[in-house]
Amino acid sequence: MKKIKEIYENRISKWKKYSSYEIIKIKNCDYIVPSKNSVAEWYDPIENEEELISDVLNMGKIVADTEKYEKIKKTVFDFVSKYGLLGWIMYLPVNENFYLESTVFLTENEYFIFSNTTMDTKKYIEQFQIEPSKENIFGTAKTLGRSPVYELIFSKNYCEPVDWAICFLQEMYEHFRAKEMIYDPKYNPLEKFMLMKKIENFHHVGVPYVIKYYPTLGTYWIFNSLTMIIETACLIALGQKESPIAICKHCGKYFYREDIRIEYCSHKCRNRYHVYKSRNKNKKQLEK
Numbered sequence: 001m002k003k004i005k006e007i008y009e010n011r012i013s014k015w016k017k018y019s020s021y022e023i024i025k026i027k028n029c030d031y032i033v034p035s036k037n038s039v040a041e042w043y044d045p046i047e048n049e050e051e052l053i054s055d056v057l058n059m060g061k062i063v064a065d066t067e068k069y070e071k072i073k074k075t076v077f078d079f080v081s082k083y084g085l086l087g088w089i090m091y092l093p094v095n096e097n098f099y100l101e102s103t104v105f106l107t108e109n110e111y112f113i114f115s116n117t118t119m120d121t122k123k124y125i126e127q128f129q130i131e132p133s134k135e136n137i138f139g140t141a142k143t144l145g146r147s148p149v150y151e152l153i154f155s156k157n158y159c160e161p162v163d164w165a166i167c168f169l170q171e172m173y174e175h176f177r178a179k180e181m182i183y184d185p186k187y188n189p190l191e192k193f194m195l196m197k198k199i200e201n202f203h204h205v206g207v208p209y210v211i212k213y214y215p216t217l218g219t220y221w222i223f224n225s226l227t228m229i230i231e232t233a234c235l236i237a238l239g240q241k242e243s244p245i246a247i248c249k250h251c252g253k254y255f256y257r258e259d260i261r262i263e264y265c266s267h268k269c270r271n272r273y274h275v276y277k278s279r280n281k282n283k284k285q286l287e288k
């Protein structure tokens with residue numbers, strides 16, 4: 001099983017999350033923001049990539065299969081409460097140093113359609129701020145190798161639209177669902193070909209590899225956002241013939257397996273499956 005932590009061993013991927021979040025309305029849209037009294041905590045999402053990817057897929061499935069917006073919103077809120085905000089402000093621009101330039105160049109991506117692929121930098125940054133222009137991002141010198149934009153991302157003034165996280169979780173799940181459908185005899189060769197194309201179209205520009213003097217001189221992979229970490233985890237899992245991601249035979253949830261022979265997400269599910277199986281067997285024998 002290939003994992004991010006093995007492929008990108010020397011990396012900068014620490015992320016910040018707050019102890020609590022809330023949903024507020026800005027211009028009639030739902031945004032997730034850190035709560036005022038929350039406390040910040042640093043962690044490395046890649047350390048526990050197995051749980052991260054399982055959560056992304058299970059939550060993505062709920063989002064895809066549920067019609068009630070409140071339940072979808074709650075799922076996304078739970079995700080952010082556990083892992084922090086996704087870091088779209090850094091993930092989306094093509095020009096990494098956009099905060100020094102007047103225009104932001106945005107990638108065309110599968111999650112949202114921007115009306116333009118370029119945007120005025122000030123306006124672009126403002127959409128991620130609860131109080132616009134609070135942070136002095138423009139022209140600030142880089143500190144410790146990270147761009148000053150992170151001062152905004154990791155502050156309590158940073159917000160992201162709920163809808164973006166909904167689209168993202170659903171899209172990640174859809175790729176895995178497409179892969180399952182390829183192995184399903186119900187679909188004809190043309191349909192399978194289309195599904196393969198869908199999976200092949202899923203890509204990201206890559207994780208930058210750079211030299212840094214801090215924390216110590218070395219060459220590091222730089223993960224610019226939680227979005228990038230999740231996408232990389234999904235790409236690595238999807239690209240393996242013997243998938244490390246499986247659906248639990250008992251509870252139907254996605255889980256990460258260290259061995260392809262494992263069929264249950266936990267010992268509990270394994271035991272329950274066998275208990276139910278023998279109960280059903282006894283029932284059938286009694287009926288005879």
Ligand SMILES: [Zn+2]
Pocket residue numbers: 248249250251252253264265266269
């Ligand atoms: Zn299970």
